[in-house]
Amino acid sequence: MQSTLQQPQKVASPTKTETISGSEAVLKALLAEKVDTLFGYPGGAIMPIYDALYDYREKLQHILVRHEQGAIHAAQGYARSSGRVGVVFTTSGPGATNLVTGLADAMIDSTPVVCITGQVFAHLLGTDAFQETDVINITTPVTKWNYQVTDATELPHVLAKAFYIARSGRPGPVLIDISKNAQLQKFEYEGYTPCDHIRSYRPKPIVRKEYLEEAAKLINAAEKPFVVFGQGVVLGNAEKEFLRFIEKAGIPAAWTIMGLSALPTDHPLNVGMLGMHGNYGPNVLTNECDVLIAVGMRFDDRVTGRLDKYAKQAKVIHLDIDPAEIDKNVKTTVPVWGDCKETLPLLTKLVDQKVYPQWLDTFNKYKKDEEAICIHPEKNPEGDVLSMAEVIAALNELTKGDAVIVTDVGQHQMVACRYAHFNKTRSNITSGGLGTMGFALPAAIGAKFGAPERQVIAVIGDGGFQMTIQELGTVMQNKVDIKILILNNHFLGMVRQWQQLFNEKRYSFVDIESPDFVQVAKGYHIDGFATDKREALKAALKTMLDHNGAYLLEVSVGKEDNVFPMVPQGCSVSEIRLK
Amino acid sequence: MSKQEFTITVYTENQVGLLNRIAIIFSRRKINIESMNTSPSEVEGIHRFTIVVNETEEVIKKLARQIEKQVEVLKAYYNTGDEIVWQELALYKVSTDEIAEKVKVERLLREYGARAVAIRKDYTIFETTGHREETDRLVKFLEPLGLIEFVRSARVAIIKASEGFHEKLRQFERQEPGEELVENEFLGQNEEIFTM
Numbered sequence: 182m183q184s185t186l187q188q189p190q191k192v193a194s195p196t197k198t199e200t201i202s203g204s205e206a207v208l209k210a211l212l213a214e215k216v217d218t219l220f221g222y223p224g225g226a227i228m229p230i231y232d233a234l235y236d237y238r239e240k241l242q243h244i245l246v247r248h249e250q251g252a253i254h255a256a257q258g259y260a261r262s263s264g265r266v267g268v269v270f271t272t273s274g275p276g277a278t279n280l281v282t283g284l285a286d287a288m289i290d291s292t293p294v295v296c297i298t299g300q301v302f303a304h305l306l307g308t309d310a311f312q313e314t315d316v317i318n319i320t321t322p323v324t325k326w327n328y329q330v331t332d333a334t335e336l337p338h339v340l341a342k343a344f345y346i347a348r349s350g351r352p353g354p355v356l357i358d359i360s361k362n363a364q365l366q367k368f369e370y371e372g373y374t375p376c377d378h379i380r381s382y383r384p385k386p387i388v389r390k391e392y393l394e395e396a397a398k399l400i401n402a403a404e405k406p407f408v409v410f411g412q413g414v415v416l417g418n419a420e421k422e423f424l425r426f427i428e429k430a431g432i433p434a435a436w437t438i439m440g441l442s443a444l445p446t447d448h449p450l451n452v453g454m455l456g457m458h459g460n461y462g463p464n465v466l467t468n469e470c471d472v473l474i475a476v477g478m479r480f481d482d483r484v485t486g487r488l489d490k491y492a493k494q495a496k497v498i499h500l501d502i503d504p505a506e507i508d509k510n511v512k513t514t515v516p517v518w519g520d521c522k523e524t525l526p527l528l529t530k531l532v533d534q535k536v537y538p539q540w541l542d543t544f545n546k547y548k549k550d551e552e553a554i555c556i557h558p559e560k561n562p563e564g565d566v567l568s569m570a571e572v573i574a575a576l577n578e579l580t581k582g583d584a585v586i587v588t589d590v591g592q593h594q595m596v597a598c599r600y601a602h603f604n605k606t607r608s609n610i611t612s613g614g615l616g617t618m619g620f621a622l623p624a625a626i627g628a629k630f631g632a633p634e635r636q637v638i639a640v641i642g643d644g645g646f647q648m649t650i651q652e653l654g655t656v657m658q659n660k661v662d663i664k665i666l667i668l669n670n671h672f673l674g675m676v677r678q679w680q681q682l683f684n685e686k687r688y689s690f691v692d693i694e695s696p697d698f699v700q701v702a703k704g705y706h707i708d709g710f711a712t713d714k715r716e717a718l719k720a721a722l723k724t725m726l727d728h729n730g731a732y733l734l735e736v737s738v739g740k741e742d743n744v745f746p747m748v749p750q751g752c753s754v755s756e757i758r759l760k
Numbered sequence: 761m762s763k764q765e766f767t768i769t770v771y772t773e774n775q776v777g778l779l780n781r782i783a784i785i786f787s788r789r790k791i792n793i794e795s796m797n798t799s800p801s802e803v804e805g806i807h808r809f810t811i812v813v814n815e816t817e818e819v820i821k822k823l824a825r826q827i828e829k830q831v832e833v834l835k836a837y838y839n840t841g842d843e844i845v846w847q848e849l850a851l852y853k854v855s856t857d858e859i860a861e862k863v864k865v866e867r868l869l870r871e872y873g874a875r876a877v878a879i880r881k882d883y884t885i886f887e888t889t890g891h892r893e894e895t896d897r898l899v900k901f902l903e904p905l906g907l908i909e910f911v912r913s914a915r916v917a918i919i920k921a922s923e924g925f926h927e928k929l930r931q932f933e934r935q936e937p938g939e940e941l942v943e944n945e946f947l948g949q950n951e952e953i954f955t956m
């Protein structure tokens with residue numbers, strides 16, 4: 182087998198070596214990378230690492246989850262709220278295969294995580310040994326990089342590479358599979374040298390001045406410029422640079438759900454959400470702007486709707502760190518390759534100070550229509566049955582936009598993204614690209630460890646909650662102070678909505694029964710309350726937020742409420758429906 | 761844009777698992793690989809993949825970017841047939857009796873540019889190198905004579921305009937990556953979108 186180390190690597194300055202095990206080398210690497218928290222689940226093939234961890238338990242906080250999927254979603258939540266790399270330990274075989282959903286989620290949402298999986302002894306590889314599974318090949322399409330270690334001497338370099346690859350450039354998940362013999366093997370440890378260069382890997386493309394100039398020319402000549410932004414702004418820590426850019430250029434900006442919270446909700450240039458359940462104005466006006474400036478977003482089909490009718494009239498400027506994203510879905514007029522932390526300030530320098538009052542007003546006109554037809558009725562439903570929108574609106578009044586909102590997948594996710602207020606970046610954590618039900622509870626646990634000083638609220642549907650409900654055990658054991666808000670419509674709501682709209686109400690297996698969630702929480706010694714009463718809502722939310730420790734609040738909402746506006750699949754963004 | 765034959769040349773680290781990482785970029789998109797060869801390159805320790813695919817240029821460009829995105833890939837180029845010099849190698853096994861009886865072997869060697877690489881009492885193995893049509897021609901000729909076994913290698917190709925990879929690698933080894941241009945010939949144009 183060829184080693185990954187044949188290429189020249191910087192060698193640690195020759196100090197005295199010490200004899201340690203591969204397992205200890207793993208833990209030393211984590212400490213050197215300033216990891217303080219990791220999420221995991223032990224098992225046979227990773228026992229040597231867990232044995233070593235016993236001696237490091239003061240320095241490394243290990244959170245025992247209830248399922249490995251929970252571990253990786255927690256690591257994702259941790260990474261997203263903190264901006265650091267999430268770390269996961271699992272055993273071989275089923276422990277490792279349970280990570281696959283989370284890896285796919287982290288891959289498509291560019292989340293930096295490093296997963297360390299145990300593997301059977303190297304001499305057993307390929308023999309169908311107990312709990313042997315070909316983890317490297319299973320995870321290749323859902324990792325930015327993966328590598329199997331069978332010799333402990335490789336571990337320091339490989340882990341340094343793993344952390345560097347996970348966090349640099351466009352971040353992503355990395356999996357390191359370590360055979361049991363390598364964990365046990367004693368070797369001469371020469372210290373840990375962080376990695377900052379791999380010759381075959383270019384985390385960011387060179388910024389090209391001529392394209393920036395070309396982009397600025399287009400922007401300066403525009404009459405109806407429009408900025409659409411995604412998570413790239415957050416991943417690049419470029420929120421301030423982004424703000425300066427739109428404020429100087431005076432351009433209205435709309436976000437994808439991955440970009441949400443990078444720009445404060447009440448900023449005058451924040452015109453709302455893009456995509457299938459986004460706001461009316463930004464969707465329609467995508468097809469009316471003359472210059473479309475995409476920042477750190479990848480033109481997902483949920484955002485663009487029908488591609489051949491997407492922004493055809495506009496000149497497109499695309500700022501992205503990943504060259505493979507340029508021209509992938511939407512052909513650009515001017516590509517601005519690079520980290521937006523670098524490119525945005527350069528562009529800001531070149532653009533004229535401007536305002537577009539008339540153009541901005543067009544957005545406001547659409548907003549008024551949407552307000553009248555969707556938003557107002559949703560927030561103020563007739564009758565006694567609560568709506569998701571009014572719950573989120575009530576929550577806003579209490580959090581004042583300061584909380585981290587972690588959402589699951591479905592109607593409640595779209596409603597939360599549409600209505601939740603945010604003052605701070607890294608406050609909206611959701612499974613955007615993969616749409617993984619079951620994400621929210623474990624991700625909220627991780628988010629709390631990543632940002633312990635912040636209020637973390639998981640907004641979850643009755644369906645998705647039951648996918649990872651066992652993580653209530655993790656909340657209980659670790660006293661994780663998160664608030665769980667279940668919006669229970671007694672249906673797999675989003676699928677039901679599609680069946681209503683497109684399958685003539687043939688409600689095929691979307692009617693889901695749930696346990697008494699409050700009782701379930703009680704079983705885990707987590708306090709809770711359930712309500713379906715408008716009069717009780719505010720007080721119930723306040724009790725939840727003020728509660729010392731974890732709390733579960735279940736709110737029953739309209740069974741057959743729908744999320745609007747909606748761009749039906751296969752339609753253009755200008756064909757967005759308000760009802 | 762219509763489909764045509766492209767040869768993709770990929771310079772990579774010599775790494776277990778990389779073949780799979782590259783192959784799944786094609787299979788995920790349900791794109792058939794016509795042929796794939798891996799070998800050492802002009803630079804020690806650097807491997808070279810030669811991949812032949814029938815696709816539109818738009819798709820090929822996206823594939824090349826996806827390949828280049830892999831951590832252990834140094835560079836991916838794609839070329840049409842006229843931009844490269846390429847060869848395939850073929851081996852043919854026939855019965856020695858049959859061939860000696862019915863064919864003037866010298867003629868076969870001369871006309872088809874074949875070489876005899878093994879001559880046994882019971883069988884003879886010929887070899888040709890060339891383009892697909894050339895190696896196919898000999899198949900056609902030998903079939904009626906009871907071709908026992910036939911095998912053809914993947915394509916190997918040299919890019920006419922390439923100056924080799926030594927200089928590029930030196931750039932990549934520097935801490936700061938060298939000026940690595942990612943071309944965009946659509947600068948100033950805005951036509952239809954891509955589909956893949």
Ligand SMILES: Cc1ncc(C[n+]2csc(CCOP(=O)(O)OP(=O)(O)O)c2C)c(N)n1
Nearest residue numbers: 591592593616618642643644645673674675
């Ligand atoms: C793991 C997984 N399985 C299936 C789906 C398909 N799906 C998308 S939304 C949805 C319904 C979600 O129901 P619920 O959690 O109750 O939330 P609601 O839409 O009612 O708010 C389903 C089944 C999914 N996104 N993820």
